[in-house]
Amino acid sequence: MLLQNSQSYPARQHVETSEANIAAENSNVCSMIKIVTGSASSFSATVKSSVLANLLPVFSATTIWLVLCLAPPCIAKGVNPEDGGIGGRIKDAARITATPERVKVSEGSSSTDISWNTGDGSTGFVFVTANGRPPVLVATGKEGNRVISWIRRGNYVFQLYGDAERRTLLSSVNVSGIVIEPETLSQRTNLSHGQLRWLLFAALLAVLYVALYLSSTGPVPTKFPIEPATSPHSLHVARNLLLGVAAFISVDGLVFHTHLYTSILAPESYAGRMAAITGAEKNRVSSGFKEVLVLGDSRMAEGFSAAVADKLSSVDGFKFVNLAEPASAVNIWDYMLREVDPARGRYWAIVVPYGIGFEPNSADHLRISMAAPLLRYGDCFDFASAFQRWSGRFRAFTACILRGSAFQSDLVNFLEHPIGRIRSLQTGPKRLQSRDLYKGRNYDIVGTSYDPKTGQVTFPPQLTGAQREAIRDSLLKPSQSEIQDFLRMQRDGIQRILNRYSASPTEIVLTPVPRGPFAGLPGASMTFHAVFPALTTQKSVFSLPEQTFDFLEKPEYYFDGFHLNAKGRQRFTETLVAELVGRLRSANSDGRVRSESRATAGRLSTGDGLNHRRVDEAN
Numbered sequence: 001m002l003l004q005n006s007q008s009y010p011a012r013q014h015v016e017t018s019e020a021n022i023a024a025e026n027s028n029v030c031s032m033i034k035i036v037t038g039s040a041s042s043f044s045a046t047v048k049s050s051v052l053a054n055l056l057p058v059f060s061a062t063t064i065w066l067v068l069c070l071a072p073p074c075i076a077k078g079v080n081p082e083d084g085g086i087g088g089r090i091k092d093a094a095r096i097t098a099t100p101e102r103v104k105v106s107e108g109s110s111s112t113d114i115s116w117n118t119g120d121g122s123t124g125f126v127f128v129t130a131n132g133r134p135p136v137l138v139a140t141g142k143e144g145n146r147v148i149s150w151i152r153r154g155n156y157v158f159q160l161y162g163d164a165e166r167r168t169l170l171s172s173v174n175v176s177g178i179v180i181e182p183e184t185l186s187q188r189t190n191l192s193h194g195q196l197r198w199l200l201f202a203a204l205l206a207v208l209y210v211a212l213y214l215s216s217t218g219p220v221p222t223k224f225p226i227e228p229a230t231s232p233h234s235l236h237v238a239r240n241l242l243l244g245v246a247a248f249i250s251v252d253g254l255v256f257h258t259h260l261y262t263s264i265l266a267p268e269s270y271a272g273r274m275a276a277i278t279g280a281e282k283n284r285v286s287s288g289f290k291e292v293l294v295l296g297d298s299r300m301a302e303g304f305s306a307a308v309a310d311k312l313s314s315v316d317g318f319k320f321v322n323l324a325e326p327a328s329a330v331n332i333w334d335y336m337l338r339e340v341d342p343a344r345g346r347y348w349a350i351v352v353p354y355g356i357g358f359e360p361n362s363a364d365h366l367r368i369s370m371a372a373p374l375l376r377y378g379d380c381f382d383f384a385s386a387f388q389r390w391s392g393r394f395r396a397f398t399a400c401i402l403r404g405s406a407f408q409s410d411l412v413n414f415l416e417h418p419i420g421r422i423r424s425l426q427t428g429p430k431r432l433q434s435r436d437l438y439k440g441r442n443y444d445i446v447g448t449s450y451d452p453k454t455g456q457v458t459f460p461p462q463l464t465g466a467q468r469e470a471i472r473d474s475l476l477k478p479s480q481s482e483i484q485d486f487l488r489m490q491r492d493g494i495q496r497i498l499n500r501y502s503a504s505p506t507e508i509v510l511t512p513v514p515r516g517p518f519a520g521l522p523g524a525s526m527t528f529h530a531v532f533p534a535l536t537t538q539k540s541v542f543s544l545p546e547q548t549f550d551f552l553e554k555p556e557y558y559f560d561g562f563h564l565n566a567k568g569r570q571r572f573t574e575t576l577v578a579e580l581v582g583r584l585r586s587a588n589s590d591g592r593v594r595s596e597s598r599a600t601a602g603r604l605s606t607g608d609g610l611n612h613r614r615v616d617e618a619n
Helices: 019-046 050-070 187-213 237-256 270-283 298-303 306-316 330-340 361-374 377-384 390-401 403-416 418-426 428-437 465-475 480-500 566-584
Strands: 095-099 102-105 110-117 124-130 136-141 143-151 154-161 169-179 290-294 318-322 349-353 507-511 527-532 541-543 610-616
Touching: 095 154, 095 169, 102 110, 110 124, 110 136, 110 169, 124 143, 136 143, 136 465, 143 169, 143 465, 237 403, 270 330, 270 361, 270 403, 270 428, 290 306, 290 566, 298 566, 306 318, 306 428, 306 566, 318 566, 330 349, 330 361, 330 377, 330 480, 349 480, 349 566, 361 390, 361 403, 377 390, 390 403, 403 418, 480 507, 507 566
Parallel strands: 102 169, 290 318, 290 349, 349 507, 507 541
Antiparallel strands: 095 110, 110 143, 124 136, 124 154, 154 169, 527 610
């Protein structure tokens, strides 16, 4: 799963404001305008201030911008297809219960206590079906209880069967993960949030009233007329509103579309890390070697070592740059390349991983927040089209035009703790340095076994709860629609990268990654051939064989269900560098790299597409 973050690259997910909240805010603003307009109409005959009439729309837009940007973030309510508490009994004595059945989830995951009893002393098998995915065995025994600590947003069906083949259903219970708005640091902070919000609304109302009051022509009255009078002059409400919208967008552009705010983003946030690594790479002085850029998510960040790669390839004059970032997706990488390589000729080659998981729709806000520092006005349609749900498209489109909408949580956090933010920004260089010096985790999950027939996972005692949760997550197969959505996003993202470098001497190298610690077992993960019929290019592109890293798909090379440990990191880097250097060593007289060693090397250049690529359903 692309969203699994490593400990070495900390990622704290910031809660994003939904578009429904923004729409509600705008609705409130519109209703206020109507009320104030009606209240001010009786005084329109004698009101005049041409200078203020031109400036007040700017003040109004600024106030609206503050309201939208400082409004407390919220999360869309969790999907609850069925209320919990359906504990259907097929046999009178058999039962399975969950406490609680409605689990409140703020950030990460939460837990529920599952208890069961077959009633007749026979062995029971407890399976869980998460969000419509294939069932996975979580417990066995005639009776017992287990704390399930990996409940997230969605619906989980726990079923008690009388056999491992799931032929005899004894009982079932539904557990719903309900997303709630997490509390901030204290109740006092929440109270100040509410006070700040109402204060901003009051200021907005006052500014709009004064703007309308002073926008009509005529002298400013010294006293109100005794009898109502009709003014021959218009209030110019439409003009002022248009000027206000223009000023609103201008203020957002001045603050958020420049380096002004991106330079103070929280360095531990998704957006902050993305801005930091792309900014550092953009400003890095060229080494003079043949530089190879490596993209990817947390799997490549944990699995590839630029330091090891440099030692192995220094004789051939290569230098590797690791720009892989946990939680990044293929639809963001093109914007990263635009930021660090605007001339499209800085790198000798670019390594793009493929077939490494799937992206759930629930991660839309995360991807938007991470890409926000890289977005421009012209990206609004292309970036929005990468999302499946209309809600995600709307938020992506809005983030391109009003980038501040993607930074709401970060802005509120900055206003609450400005001193803490300044201190954290001072550690930025150390964070980048620790990223370069990272060598991987020195432990594994040896002793963990998985039975593909029953779905049962056995853990050794030394594994932590986080490791066990990650392993269980890696065995939850995505639905077919989720896989197809990921394939489409992957095709589109890779195609954009190919189009970007179509006229460049930079080589694009497609590489698979290890699928997981159990992918090599028969039936442990279902695979299918992902065909990319629309993936075409006019330049030479080569892909490493998909079985290149099959030897790493063992528990001894992993520290959880997704990421390679230090030993696996070393072996993966050695193999990848050996494959790449063998193909990149030769160069044409014009400096371009030839890719001619295997049948897959030139397949994309003919426009036939990339055929028979495996994507692991289990991840």
